[in-house]
Amino acid sequence: MTGRWGLLGLVVVGLLSGCADRERSSLADGRLTATPGGIDFARVAVFDARESTLTLRNVGRARITVDEAWVEGPEGAYKAEFTHEGPHSLVPGSECTLKVRFAPLAQGGLPAVLVVRSDTRIEPLMRIPLNGAGVDAWARVTPRALDFGRIEADSTKTLGVTLDNPTELPVMVTPKLVGADKDEFVAAPLTVNPGERVELPVTFNPVRVGRKQIALAISPCNGCADVPVQLTAEALDRAVVAEPEVVDFGAVPVDRDAVKASSLRNISTEPVTVTSLMLDGTDASFSQANTGLPLVLQPGEVRAFEIRYSPGHMGPATDRAVYAVVSKRHPTLPVPLRGFGGASELCVSPLTYDFGEQPLGSKVRVVVNVKNCGTDNAGPLTINTLDWTPDAGGAQLQFNHKPIALPFTLPANGELNLEVFYEPTREGSASGALVMTTSAFSAATVQLDFFGRAKAHAPCDLTVTPLLVDFGTIPPGRGAVLGVKLENKGTDLCPVKNIRIANDGGGVFKMPGGELFGGIIYPGDWFSFQVAFQAPFTGGGFTGELQVEQYNPVTPVRQVPLLANSQETCLVASPWYLDFGLGRKDCRPAPREVNYLNACTTPITVSNVFIGPGTTDTEFELLDHPAPPAFQLQPGESFTVGVDYLAQVTGMNLSPLYVDSSDLPIPLMVPLIGESSKKTDKTDTFVQQDVSKVDVLFVVDNTASMVEEHPKLVSAIPAFVDAARNKAVDVNMAVTTTGISAVSGACPGGALGGEAGRFFPADNSRQRILTLGTPNVTQVLQQNVQVGQCAQVEQGFEAMRRALTSPLVNNADDPRTALANDGNAGFLRDSAALVVVFVGDEDDHSPDAVSTYVQWAQQRKGENQPQRATFFAIAPTKTSCATAGGTGTRYADAAAQTGGEVLNVCAGDYAPLLKQVASKAFSAQDRFPLSEEPDAGTVVVTVNGTTTTSGWSYDAASNSVVFTTVPPPGSKVAITYRRACAND
Structure with a gap:
């Protein structure tokens, strides 16, 4: 073991260089003394050591040579050696010193004897008693593992190892760091006094990012075996990271707000203080108004902050959100912000509509405008679904809409007019909600609410004329229109709806204005609508059907058959239809004519010319035409038929003009069309x-x-x-x-x-x-x-x-x-x-x-x-x-x-x-233009309610009343006149 002594044995020593070196007297003798006369090392910790010095002095009269010194006692516990190299020759009065070291290897008393051999005759072997006791003293180390966690590089963290000394002797504790990253840790030796508990600080000062390879060995006393302590540590580039790293708002409509979260996550194991959040301000479209800063982010904590993007201009926009963090390495955390001004945007009008009170059996409509009102650089908008929510009471839903093919895409500024209908089937209040899902910004789901009330009325008494729409014969490739009139003969209003072609005869029949979703006919009123036939070039016979739904439980649907024949004809009519335009009862249009030519190479026989059933049978009259009976028309010959339109029935009137010819199984038909108006007088104010x-x-x-x-x-x-x-x-x-x-x-x-x-x-x-x-x-x-x-x-x-x-x-x-x-x-x-x-x-x-x-x-x-x-x-x-x-x-x-x-x-x-x-200069008005042309002499002018016969004139060229005496400011001018007949 390091620091321990070798085996106990004789120690050969030289003469102390400090001793005098002169000839020894043959007549005298030297005498050697030791000071002290014995050494008591007292209590020493096992594996520790204590030293003492012993002085040898020649008190005799002759030179003494000290040959050697050794210790007799427990093996390895004592060691003695001269403090200077020999030879150690002592003249009278001189001295030399020995160093004696006690290092117990075991507990308990350990007596020994220091033996000094010299050339004195009186006492060649001097024995000096040594005494000491070994004590088992070493520090107890806890814990055996330290976890520094994850901390930001360039920061510092200190943890402690607890050292307990339960003995009566102080012990020296020596830590030793090993491993590739030992330079980033600090631990120093220290002494633990008897009965003391102290902490050995171990400091982590990372400068490199990553997990650390490190080990700590602690010697709990001098000479003790090392105690291993496991160290775990990781250095981070940043303690706080942004999630997401870039806040990208994508495309946002100009004038709309988008809010996204910029979150901070503390990925370290230490609290981190965030002091502020600021925007660079490079684009005013971005803003934030977060409060609660500064704040402390606990380990692993995530905190979100709202960033708002309100594009004030088209195209891309960029800025940065900058967080201030208490950090030596990264005092700021910048988060890039991105956005694009201009996106598809949904505009719906109206969002709510009340149909009011409607009769049972009616069908009323509102047109909902759905528009991609994003800016011109916006992308398309897609309507994905249109679904009605069930009626709250579980009853049959009374609202619907005209189907459209979904998904339906609207380009920038594109719009769709969605027809929504209320078809009441029961009395009382009704409501319905149409849910629309789209790809529009902030309008993924939009709910449109509709309301209505229904009231019962008497069943309809509806007259349909004609009962059969017969187009006769129409040459291939040509088209013709006839009409159907619906008249309420009852004493209560009559709702009608879903007026449409139920059978189009293979696509040859249609309604030129499209199907009529519905209307209400009041007692004694009527209206007419057109039905068209387009003859295919292949000709043929065709049948179809028109349907009208009415409020009448006995006959809820009225059918009107449609007939048409198409083939090549010898008779060529010119024109192919007669349109009398707009007339009125007192100003009917001039009569018109149809010329018929035999375009064949053989004679044909014309057997009849007549007006068939139409919307109002009395409105058209035949004038000049060949009288029956039949007559023969030679090739190239022609005849003319005159027709008068009486214009006595207000509204649109249509009737068929038929000619029976020997070359046709079904008469040739020419449509007669006219419209009568009630308006005769008009006032412009x-x-x-x-x-x-x-x-x-x-x-x-x-x-x-x-x-x-x-x-x-x-x-x-x-x-x-x-x-x-x-x-x-x-x-x-x-x-x-x-x-x-x-x-x-x-x-x-x-x-x-x-x-x-x-x-x-x-x-x-x-x-x-x-x-x-x-x-x-x-x-x-x-x-x-x-x-x-x-x-x-x-x-x-x-x-x-x-x-x-x-x-x-x-x-x-x-x-x-x-x-x-x-x-x-x-x-x-x-x-x-x-x-x-x-x-x-x-x-x-x-x-x-x-x-x-x-x-x-x-x-x-x-x-x-x-x-x-x-x-x-x-x-x-x-x-x-x-x-x-x-x-x-x-x-x-x-x-x-x-x-x-x-x-x-x-x-x-x-x-x-x-x-x-x-x-802007506003000059007084002296010329007042009329909206229509008046009959001569019918113009009446009033100023502030008083008829004025002078100071003005009618200018036919500009169709205006011109004042020579200009009415004063604020005057109310009314000009009344009789509308001129168009054929005058």
């Missing part, structure tokens, strides 16, 4: 505009992408107000948003982003209808155009229409909402011109056509006075930019139709357009 009055409505986009545009609009408002003052315009100003449906409480103004035409702020936290006399009007208008950025779909046209339509436009409070005094009464003035300014970074997504909204606005200010309603727009144009949601055409189209202007939303300054709005 106008309100004379006031050149000094303008009602200006701002419709401002409140979607999330307007972060760049709202500040520019606010900055332009002072220029608008100043220009209005300079023009001395009496102006009403109000603001609404493009939001229709409520979205989020984060929206200001009280309407949750869904103003639906209500002026902003709908909660009346500020004045909503402003004039130039409003205190601080510029500042208030600037505040009112800051409508927030939280809505999702821009429906500017629809918002305008709702803002200026009852009940909003004429009520101080919207009765449909809980907010108080949120109506728009007092804004729209009959005498003022209307200007609407649309501001948005994405095109309009309203459900109706642009022309529909334009015509509505123009009619709102007076028919044939389109200049009194003008649209302006700050919106995307055909030239796109990064902050615009694609290119725009609807706003630009509306502005063009009304004489307004468009400013690209990407422009840096909006003031020029607003100055033009405020400065």
Whole structure:
């Protein structure tokens, strides 16, 4: 064992170099003494050692030579040696020293004798007693394993090994590290006093990443066998990692919000403090509002943080979320953020519809517009399923929709008009829910709710004419139309539905306008519809059937047979049909003629010319035609048949004109078509505009992408107000948003982003209808155009229409909402011109056509006075930019139709357009165009209800009434006239 002594034996020693070396006297003798006279080492730990020094002195008169010294006693327990090399010759008075070491190998008393041999005659062998006791003293080591876990490189962790010394002697404990990674650990020797418990610190200071190869051996005392302690440790590059490493939002529609979680996971076995989360801010589309930092992540803990992406521009967007972590190696943890502005987006209108009260047996329809209203760079949107949920009471579902082939894909800006029907089969209330699943962003499942109420009525008394639709003979390749009339002969209303071709004869019969889903015929009323036959080039005989469902339990379905023959004919009719156009009772169309030619090389016999059963048999009359009996028509000869349309029955009238010919088994048929209208007189109304009055409505986009545009609009408002003052315009100003449906409480103004035409702020936290006399009007208008950025779909046209339509436009409070005094009464003035300014970074997504909204606005200010309603727009144009949601055409189209202007939303300054709005000159109107041509001498003009016979004239060239004395502003002008006959 290391440090132990060899076997006990004689120790040959030389003379001490420090002793004097001179000749010994022959007459005298030396005398050797030892100091001390004995050594007691007392108690020494087994395997430990203690040393003592013994001095040999010559007190005689002659030289003494000390030859050697040894110990007689327990083997290996003692060892003696001179402190200097010999020879050890001592002159009188000189001395030399011995070092005696006691290292017990066993417990208990261990006496011994130190023997010194010299050349003295008196005592050549000097015996010096030695004494000592061995004590079994060593430290107890616990635990036998240390797990440092997983810690980040460049950090430090210290664990301890407990050392217990239950003995009465101190012990030296010596640790030893071995292995490839021993340089990353620290452990130092220490002494453990009697009865003491101490901790031996072992420190892990990793600099390299990975699992550690290391072992620890502890010697619990000097000379003791090593005690192994197992060490386990791993160094990490990072203690905290991000999940996912990159937060990728994918494609998100402009103006919509996407929220994803960025999570931190503590993969170490030590707590880690996260102090903050910040975004680099390279793209304002990304944001976060997380609280609760700083925080401590416990070992293995995962904490999620919300990151929001609200694309304010088209195309790719990038940023970084940067976490601050208490770490020497990685004080920051960056997480890349990615997104793409522009995605398929679902717009559905309406989401809820009440069919109201309907008669049993009816079928009523609403058209649901389903649109991919994502930006132009968005991908397609797929409608995957359309399923009706069962009736809550388990009864038969009374709602359905026109089937479409699924899946149905809509390209960007593509739309589908889905027909939804209510077919009540029982009295009382009904409800139904249509669940649509799509691939649209944040609209994977959409529920459409429908309601209705049914009421019973008397069974239908329905007359169908004709009872048989006979197309006679039609040459191959040609088509013809006839009609069917349904008339309610009863005293109660009659619901009819599912009017369709039940048997199309192999595809030759159809309804030109498509099948009729249903309608309600009131007592004494009727309507007609067309049925067509298209003769195939191969000819042949054909039969089919038309069906009409009615509310009559005895005869729920009425069938109308369809017949047709097609073959080559000698008779050639010109024209192949007679269309009399639109007439009225007092102004029927002029008679028309059909010429028949024998195109064959042989004579044919014409035996009859007659009008067959049609929708109304008295409406068409034969005029000039060959009188019966039969006559022969030579090759190349022709004859003419005159037909008069009486136009006495309102609506569409159709009848067949037949000619019996010897070359045909079935008469040749020419359709007779006419329509009679009740309208004879018409009144066009106008309100004379006031050149000094303008009602200006701002419709401002409140979607999330307007972060760049709202500040520019606010900055332009002072220029608008100043220009209005300079023009001395009496102006009403109000603001609404493009939001229709409520979205989020984060929206200001009280309407949750869904103003639906209500002026902003709908909660009346500020004045909503402003004039130039409003205190601080510029500042208030600037505040009112800051409508927030939280809505999702821009429906500017629809918002305008709702803002200026009852009940909003004429009520101080919207009765449909809980907010108080949120109506728009007092804004729209009959005498003022209307200007609407649309501001948005994405095109309009309203459900109706642009022309529909334009015509509505123009009619709102007076028919044939389109200049009194003008649209302006700050919106995307055909030239796109990064902050615009694609290119725009609807706003630009509306502005063009009304004489307004468009400013690209990407422009840096909006003031020029607003100055033009405020400065627009509205001149008084002196020419009032009529919607139809009047009969001469029937024009009557009233101004404010008083008939005016002078100061105006009718200009036939422009079909206008021209005033020489211009009606004053606000005057109500009514021009009544009798519509001229078309054949006059």
